Structure formats: structure tokens, C-alpha cells
Amino acid sequence: xxxxxxxxxxxxxxxxxxxxxxxxxxxxxxxxxxxxxxxxxxxxxxxxxxxxxxxxxxxxxxxxxxxxxxxxxxxxxxxxxxxxxxxxxxxxxxxxxxxxxxxxxxxxxxxxxxxxxxxxxxxxxxxxxxxxxxxxxxxxxxxxxxxxxxxxxxxxxxxxxxxxxxxxxxxxxxxxxxxxxxxxxxxxxxxxxxxxxxxxxxxxxxxxxxxxxxxxxxxxxxxxxxxxxxxxxxxxxxxxxxxxxxxxxxxxxxxxxxxxxxxxxxxxxxxxxxxxxxxxxxxxxxxxxxxxxxxxxxxxxxxxxxxxxxxxxxxxxxxxxxxxxxxxxxxxxx
Amino acid sequence: xxxxxxxxxxxxxxxxxxxxxxxxxxxxxxxxxxxxxxxxxxxxxxxxxxxxxxxxxxxxxxxxxxxxxxxxxxxxxxxxxxxxxxxxxxxxxxxxxxxxxxxxxxxxxxxxxxxxxxxxxxxxxxxxxxxxxxxxxxxxxxxxxxxxxxxxxxxxxxxxxxxxxxxxxxxxxxxxxxxxxxxxxxxxxxxxxxxxxxxxxxxxxxxxxxxxxxxxxxxxxxxxxxxxxxxxxxxxxxxxxxxxxxxxxxxxxxxxxxxxxxxxxxxxxxxxxxxxxxxxxxxxxxxxxxxxxxxxxxxxxxxxxxxxxxxxxxxxxxxxxxxxxxxxxxxxxxxxxxxxxxxxxxxxxxxxxxxxxxxxxxxxxxxxxxxxxxxxxxxxxxxxxxxxxxxxxxxxxxxxxxxxxxxxxxxxxxxxxxxxxxxxxxxxxxxxxxxxxxxxxxxxxxxxxxxxxxxxxxxxxxxxxxxxxxxxxxxxxxxxxxxxxxxxxxxxxxxxxxxxxxxxxxxxxxxxxxxxxxxxxxxxxxxxxxxxxxxxxxxxxxxxxxxxxxxxxxxxxxxxxxxxxxxxxxxxxxxxxx
Numbered sequence: 001x002x003x004x005x006x007x008x009x010x011x012x013x014x015x016x017x018x019x020x021x022x023x024x025x026x027x028x029x030x031x032x033x034x035x036x037x038x039x040x041x042x043x044x045x046x047x048x049x050x051x052x053x054x055x056x057x058x059x060x061x062x063x064x065x066x067x068x069x070x071x072x073x074x075x076x077x078x079x080x081x082x083x084x085x086x087x088x089x090x091x092x093x094x095x096x097x098x099x100x101x102x103x104x105x106x107x108x109x110x111x112x113x114x115x116x117x118x119x120x121x122x123x124x125x126x127x128x129x130x131x132x133x134x135x136x137x138x139x140x141x142x143x144x145x146x147x148x149x150x151x152x153x154x155x156x157x158x159x160x161x162x163x164x165x166x167x168x169x170x171x172x173x174x175x176x177x178x179x180x181x182x183x184x185x186x187x188x189x190x191x192x193x194x195x196x197x198x199x200x201x202x203x204x205x206x207x208x209x210x211x212x213x214x215x216x217x218x219x220x221x222x223x224x225x226x227x228x229x230x231x232x233x234x235x236x237x238x239x240x241x242x243x244x245x246x247x248x249x250x251x252x253x254x255x256x257x258x259x260x261x262x263x264x265x266x267x268x269x270x271x272x273x274x275x276x277x278x279x280x281x282x283x284x285x286x287x288x289x290x291x292x293x294x295x296x297x298x299x300x301x302x303x304x305x306x307x308x309x310x311x312x313x314x315x316x317x318x319x320x321x322x323x324x325x326x327x328x329x330x331x332x333x334x
Numbered sequence: 335x336x337x338x339x340x341x342x343x344x345x346x347x348x349x350x351x352x353x354x355x356x357x358x359x360x361x362x363x364x365x366x367x368x369x370x371x372x373x374x375x376x377x378x379x380x381x382x383x384x385x386x387x388x389x390x391x392x393x394x395x396x397x398x399x400x401x402x403x404x405x406x407x408x409x410x411x412x413x414x415x416x417x418x419x420x421x422x423x424x425x426x427x428x429x430x431x432x433x434x435x436x437x438x439x440x441x442x443x444x445x446x447x448x449x450x451x452x453x454x455x456x457x458x459x460x461x462x463x464x465x466x467x468x469x470x471x472x473x474x475x476x477x478x479x480x481x482x483x484x485x486x487x488x489x490x491x492x493x494x495x496x497x498x499x500x501x502x503x504x505x506x507x508x509x510x511x512x513x514x515x516x517x518x519x520x521x522x523x524x525x526x527x528x529x530x531x532x533x534x535x536x537x538x539x540x541x542x543x544x545x546x547x548x549x550x551x552x553x554x555x556x557x558x559x560x561x562x563x564x565x566x567x568x569x570x571x572x573x574x575x576x577x578x579x580x581x582x583x584x585x586x587x588x589x590x591x592x593x594x595x596x597x598x599x600x601x602x603x604x605x606x607x608x609x610x611x612x613x614x615x616x617x618x619x620x621x622x623x624x625x626x627x628x629x630x631x632x633x634x635x636x637x638x639x640x641x642x643x644x645x646x647x648x649x650x651x652x653x654x655x656x657x658x659x660x661x662x663x664x665x666x667x668x669x670x671x672x673x674x675x676x677x678x679x680x681x682x683x684x685x686x687x688x689x690x691x692x693x694x695x696x697x698x699x700x701x702x703x704x705x706x707x708x709x710x711x712x713x714x715x716x717x718x719x720x721x722x723x724x725x726x727x728x729x730x731x732x733x734x735x736x737x738x739x740x741x742x743x744x745x746x747x748x749x750x751x752x753x754x755x756x757x758x759x760x761x762x763x764x765x766x767x768x769x770x771x772x773x774x775x776x777x778x779x780x781x782x783x784x785x786x787x788x789x790x791x792x793x794x795x796x797x798x799x800x801x802x803x804x805x806x807x808x809x810x811x812x813x814x815x816x817x818x819x820x821x822x823x824x825x826x827x828x829x830x831x832x833x834x835x836x837x838x839x840x841x842x843x844x845x846x847x848x849x850x851x852x853x854x855x856x857x858x859x860x861x862x863x864x865x866x867x868x869x870x871x872x873x874x875x876x877x878x879x880x881x882x883x884x885x886x887x888x889x890x891x892x893x894x895x896x897x898x899x900x901x902x903x904x905x906x907x908x909x910x911x912x
């Protein structure tokens with residue numbers, strides 16, 4: 001069983017987290033989502049959607065569930081992943097307004113959850129007006145929220161003043177920040193949830209044939225918010241250097257929000273490496289053995305419309321190809 | 335001033351008393367003579383207890399006489415579970431404090447370099463301290479990693495805690511000394527962050543993984559431990575404590591206690607319990623201590639004839655081991671850190687050696703297994719063995735209440751949190767059914783068992799009087815919240831016994847201490863109020879201890895009544911503020 005993807009949503013009280021959670025829960029998402037909240041007061045579920053409700057869990061007609069985080073997150077996560085009847089396909093955890101979201105990230109990385117839960121994304125919802133003049137503990141919490149953030153949703157962008165937004169960027173920005181402006185958290189769900197719309201397994205079914213090698217690119221429209229995103233594909237039969245790939249992914253332009261796929265690495269000749277980029281964070285994990293398959297690298301990039309400079313990205317990724325070493329040579333040198 | 339050094343009596347028996355306290359309201363905790371007005375003390379023991387007239391003949395020209403002027407006196411009190419070293423020593427250890435609210439990576443680097451240049455000798459080259467802020471690294475575009483630390487501290491072990499993530503950043507030298515490699519398994523409740531492809535440690539250690547570094551570091555410096563214990567016994571004397579258990583020690587902690595004892599500043603009788611596990615700090619000389627090395631620390635004030643272990647977990651992490659599943663779960667009963675067989679063999683073995691076993695048991699399943707282990711020890715070693723101690727006793731099975739008396743096991747509770755507050759209700763996670771029988775102090779006492787209290791500082795306040803009040807009222811001492819907390823309160827007379835003679839029994843000295851009786855140690859405390867004449871709620875926790883006498887020696891004098899005399903107290907006037 002593949003790990004359950006997890007999205008963590010953090011932000012101050014009043015930032016718009018609740019709006020976002022409601023949007024997720026009340027939208028038919030074609031999959032069974034579980035949302036963990038501190039208390040049900042944090043969500044406002046359309047009563048027509050509710051199938052049943054207990055003290056700690058609400059079940060919805062769309063197959064989703066909403067449950068409260070009891071005293072111990074570790075124990076509750078353990079229950080959730082082992083209960084066959086409620087095991088969700090996707091998990092969203094709300095880091096309540098005052099709790100430290102970094103602790104939740106740490107917990108999800110505990111060894112007992114390896115292979116069972118995988119952080120897809122960490123979303124921090126920001127109301128720029130709340131970030132003005134922060135000091136002391138609230139400022140420290142803001143730092144923790146932004147530290148773990150893969151994507152920052154600048155919510156209430158319609159009512160924030162330009163001065164507030166520029167003050168926010170001035171004080172809180174960091175290299176690689178993905179700042180997505182929105183109001184009422186009306187954000188394409190495929191941006192914040194790794195829902196599989198851009199699954200590289202469907203690579204060949206899309207616009208790109210293998211023989212194009214690393215020269216293909218195409219536009220693709222996401223299911224929601226049509227034409228807000230561009231999608232671009234890259235592939236290569238030649239092995240990549242891990243350090244070069246890491247650097248390239250760390251320095252992707254901030255208009256690119258997600259990338260996904262697999263690669264062949266010089267450092268990992270026998271198996272593929274799974275690449276996962278969300279906002280400013282990238283992760284490269286060992287994947288399956290190549291076995292009889294010809295090693296290949298295939299990556300999909302999703303950026304805001306007009307935000308993918310294909311030539312520049314092509315150049316960057318081509319630069320990750322290890323210097324003239326064939327995969328067969330690497331087998332004997334490593 | 336209510337004393338006179340030279341009030342002679344014409345018919346003094348020979349020899350006269352060293353000290354006489356007269357004209358008081360003395361509650362003795364001796365059923366045969368519950369109240370007295372005066373006591374006579376010689377060579378550290380009570381030689382007479384009675385009316386002011388009864389005691390007058392014991393006064394001669396060398397007797398120190400204190401006129402209590404009607405003040406209330408009772409035996410000294412006992413805190414049977416506390417950890418001053420864990421509360422205080424880390425901050426006294428002289429570790430690096432970067433001292434900037436949101437330090438940049440450059441500021442962290444500079445502080446570490448400055449510390450390295452002036453590190454105390456007992457740090458053995460380690461640069462250890464707090465803190466860095468991950469977000470400022472993100473802003474600077476720097477990944478906090480061992481490579482970053484190695485770039486400026488390549489040769490000395492270095493470790494720095496972050497502010498809020500629950501992680502520690504260490505360099506390659508620290509990893510090497512701690513033996514942490516790609517092959518090191520992750521500890522429980524934490525992990526070693528690793529490169530996703532190579533598996534090599536990145537230098538970030540999370541939560542439980544700290545312990546791997548702490549085990550490699552030099553022990554907490556002696557000066558920090560001595561200061562921590564020294565201030566702790568000062569505070570305890572000032573709050574009327576005459577006997578205590580420092581639950582969890584190692585050879586370094588015992589050395590610190592011995593140093594204080596030899597300076598004559600150990601003003602409280604201390605039973606120190608050697609840690610059975612290395613989960614708080616490493617105990618490198620555990621087996622030597624248990625085999626007999628502990629006797630080198632022995633004095634009238636200090637013994638290390640106890641061992642402490644963590645049998646189950648805590649309510650916060652739902653790891654207390656329960657007799658049935660946790661609320662909301664069908665299978666999870668909590669966690670045992672050691673197998674029941676391990677516990678049984680260990681209790682039997684320690685019992686045979688005369689070593690008291692103090693078992694951390696928060697769940698009713700853990701205490702059940704512990705009591706079974708003691709029953710087995712009694713069966714194999716005979717019935718007259720050591721009194722063992724069940725620590726915390728947060729929930730107990732009703733069927734086990736009578737076994738504390740039957741098996742001669744002390745039931746130790748932490749009543750400091752037994753009043754309504756958001757803090758205590760947040761901890762009431764065992765489910766309504768279990769909470770109804772939680773903290774069943776009264777149940778143990780009514781079944782004839784010995785119940786005692788511990789402050790469990792720094793888990794809760796070091797001030798034993800808060801728990802003293804809470805066990806009588808189960809109400810909020812400050813009136814912050816209305817109502818009564820779970821469990822039955824006990825009567826004041828019963829609470830008096832818990833705080834005094836039961837503590838002495840838990841230290842195996844109730845034949846010599848714990849009540850005001852002829853031939854017992856002259857331990858007593860003079861209070862600013864008569865506990866029997868006040869409304870308990872809101873008025874016990876803030877009782878002022880004006881004077882504390884330990885074996886005939888004044889150890890605390892709140893008003894400096896004895897200043898400048900030959901009887902000057904060890905500690906006067908000010909209490910350490912924690």
C-alpha cells in the first residue's frame with residue numbers, strides 16, 4: 001500500500017484556514033479525504049453533506065471524514081492508517097492557530113510512519129494585515145509557520161493594502177518563497193493537494209512521446225481553474241548528478257509550484273529516484289529497481305500560466321546530466 | 335524575639351536540655367498525646383513532650399529557650415518524589431546561550447566561536463547550547479546541517495538546539511563521538527535526519543535523538559549539580575521539608591550530594607534513587623553503585639538505597655499502561671518500557687539486596703504488574719523485605735487498593751495538580767470512568783496502606799504546601815476555577831499524617847522521626863498559622879514556615895530570630911525563587 005499523502009495547513013486564527021478547510025471538505029474531490037482539526041468549531045460543514053457524526057468524527061456523503069485531534073497525534077495517526085474502514089486516501093491536518101506546526105511536521109517524519117504517511121505539502125495561510133508589527137511569541141510562531149511552508153497563500157489579497165503586502169514581503173520573504181495571492185482561499189486544490197492530476201505515470205498518454213527525448217513541452221489544463229497553470233515535461237535517457245539536480249530544484253523560479261517524476265542518478269544506478277517538488281521544498285527518494293526497464297528521467301513541472309521559461313528550464317535540467325558517463329559505466333565505478 | 339538563652343530553672347534534671355520550645359500549640363501526630371505546649375530536646379532528640387510546666391525542669395543555664403508565644407508547631411514534612419537536578423542544573427551548567435531573540439546564522443556562528451574560545455574546562459571541548467532559529471536560516475538561504483557547522487568548527491564537538499522545532503543541530507565531530515552513522519537505528523520518539531539517497535546523518539537530530547548526543551557529552555558539571563541541590567535543600571528547609579527523595583541519580587549526582595553533605599549544608603534527609611534506565615541521563619557506574627558503591631555516600635542525611643525506573647509512559651502521550659484499552663481505542667493500552675518478567679526478576683533481586691524499588695506507574699495496568707512483582711518477591715524472599723514504592727499512582731484498580739498494605743508497598747501520589755484548572759483538566763485524559771477513580775489517595779489510606787506525596791518538580795511546583803492543600807480540598811487554591819477536582823478529599827488530620835509520619839515510614843525512619851515523641855529526632859516546624867483554625871481552601875498552600883528544626887539543629891529561620899546567636903540557622907530570611 002502506498003503512503004497516504006498528507007497536507008498540513010497552518011496559519012493564525014482568522015487567516016482563512018477555516019475557509020480553506022471548508023472548501024476542501026465541501027468539494028467533491030474524487031477521493032476519500034480525512035481532515036484532522038483541533039475541534040469541530042474550526043469547520044462549518046454543509047449539513048446536507050453529513051452522513052453521520054460522533055463526538056470525534058463527522059462522515060460526509062462524498063466519502064470524506066473530519067475528525068478532531070485528541071490528546072496524542074501519534075496515536076491518532078496510527079489508528080487512522082491501520083483502520084481498514086476509515087483509512088483515507090488523503091490526509092489534511094490543521095495546525096491550530098496557536099500550536100507549533102513544526103512539531104506536526106516532525107511527528108509525521110517519525111520512523112513508524114515511514115512508508116505509511118508522506119508529507120505532500122505544507123501550506124501556510126497568511127493574512128498580511130496580521131503580520132504587521134508582530135513581536136515576541138506571535139512573531140516566533142509566524143517564523144515557524146513560514147519555516148515549514150512549501151507554499152504561502154497570501155489570503156484576503158483583495159482587501160490587503162499594497163503597503164501591507166510589500167511590508168510582508170520586505171520582512172518575511174526568503175529565497176524561493178512561493179507566494180500565491182488569493183481571496184476567500186479560492187485556490188486551485190490541485191496546487192495545494194498532490195491529487196495525482198499530474199502523475200508522470202501518464203507521461204506517455206500526454207503530449208510527449210519517449211522518442212522526443214529531452215525536447216518536449218506542452219500546455220495542459222488542470223481540472224479546476226482552467227488555464228491558470230502551464231505544465232511542461234522534460235525527459236532524458238542520460239543519468240543525472242544528484243548534487244546538480246538538488247541545486248537545480250532548489251533554484252527553480254518561484255513561478256513553478258510543483259514538479260514530480262522520477263530520475264536516473266549516477267549515485268543510484270540500480271533504481272529510480274522519485275522527485276517531489278512542492279513550492280520551495282524538494283525531496284528526492286530512492287524508488288523502484290529498474291529491473292529490465294531502460295533507465296530514464298521524466299519530470300513534470302507545473303507553474304502559473306506564463307511562468308515557465310521553457311528554454312531556461314531546459315538549459316538548467318540539461319545541465320544536471322552527468323558528464324558523459326553512461327549508466328553502464330557508472331555501475332562499475334560506484 | 336521570643337527566646338532567652340539564659341533562663342535558668344532551679345530544679346533542672348541533670349543533664350538539662352539543649353533546647354526547649356515552650357508556650358506553643360504543638361500538634362504532635364502522636365495518637366497517644368496529640369497536643370502539647372512544650373518540648374525539651376537534647377542531642378538532637380526529644381527528651382520530653384508536655385505542658386509548659388512539665389518541661390520547665392529541663393531548662394538549665396545552657397539551655398536555649400524559645401517562647402513560641404502561642405505559635406503552631408508540627409513535625410517536619412516529607413516530599414517523597416522530586417527532581418531538583420533536572421529542574422535547575424541545565425541552566426547552571428554554563429552552556430552556550432546565544433542570547434539574541436532571532437539570531438541570524440552569522441550571529442549563531444559568532445556566538446559558537448566565542449564560546450569555543452572561552453569554553454569552561456569541564457566542557458571537555460564541547461560547544462553546546464541554545465539556540466538557533468531555522469527560519470532565519472531559510473531567510474539566509476542556508477540549510478542547517480553538519481556541513482555548515484563543520485565549516486567553522488571542524489575539530490571540536492558542537493551541538494546547538496533550535497528554538498521551537500524540537501531539534502538539535504550537531505557537527506561531524508559530535509556525530510562521531512556519539513557513534514551516529516548511516517547505520518544507527520532511530521531511537522523511540524524521534525529520529526536522525528538523513529540524506530534521502532545516501533542515508534548519512536545530516537546533523538539534525540529530532541526529539542528523542544538528542545539522547546544520543548547527551549550520552550556522548552561530559553556529564554552535567556559538578557558545580558551545576560551542587561548549586562542545584564544546594565538551592566533545592568535551602569528551599570525545602572524554608573518550606574518545612576525534613577525528608578525527601580531525589581528520584582533519579584547517577585554517580586555524579588551522588589558526588590554532588592555528598593559534597594553538600596560534607597559541608598554541613600544538606601539540611602534535609604535525602605534518599606536518592608539510582609536510575610535503572612539511561613532514559614534521562616547515562617548512569618555509567620550503575621552496577622558498581624548497586625553492588626555496594628552506594629554505601630560510600632551513606633550518612634545520617636544521605637542514602638542511595640533505592641532504584642528508580644520508568645515502567646510505563648505518561649498520560650500526555652497516551653502511553654500510560656492501562657488495564658483495558660484507552661478511551662476511543664479498542665486495542666491500545668499504553669506502553670510498558672520493560673517486560674513484566676524483567677520487572678519481576680529485578681524487584682526480587684533488588685528486594686534481596688535491601689534496595690527499594692521506586693516504580694513509575696501512571697496507568698492502572700502498570701501498577702498491577704508492579705504489585706504482582708512485589709508479591710513474587712515476598713513469596714521468594716519472605717515477607718519482611720524492603721518497602722517498595724509505586725510512584726504517581728494516577729489510576730489504580732480498586733482490587734489493588736488493599737494490596738499496598740498487604741504487600742507493604744508505599745503508594746506515592748502527586749497531589750499538586752489535584753484542583754480544577756485548565757492544566758489539570760487537560761491531563762484528565764483517561765476517560766470519565768477512570769477519572770472517577772483517579773488519584774485514589776483515600777482508597778489506599780482506608781485500606782490501611784501508606785500513602786505519601788511528592789511534588790515531582792519540575793513537572794509541578796516544588797512547593798509541597800500546594801499539594802497539602804489540594805489533598806484536603808481538591809479545589810483551586812487561588813479560586814481561579816470553581817468546583818472540585820476528581821477524587822475524594824481527605825481530612826486534615828489524615829493529611830497531617832500523610833505529610834509527616836507516612837513520609838518517615840516511606841524512608842524507613844518512622845521509629846525515629848515523623849512525629850513529636852520522646853526519643854524521636856527533634857524535627858519540627860513553626861508555622862505562621864494554626865492549620866486547625868483556618869478554612870483550608872486558599873489558606874494552607876500559602877502557609878509560612880517561620881522556623882525549621884532538624885535533629886535539634888535550626889536549619890531555617892524566616893525572620894532571623896536567631897541571628898547573631900550561637901544557634902543561628904543554616905538558612906535565614908530569603909528563599910530561592912524558582
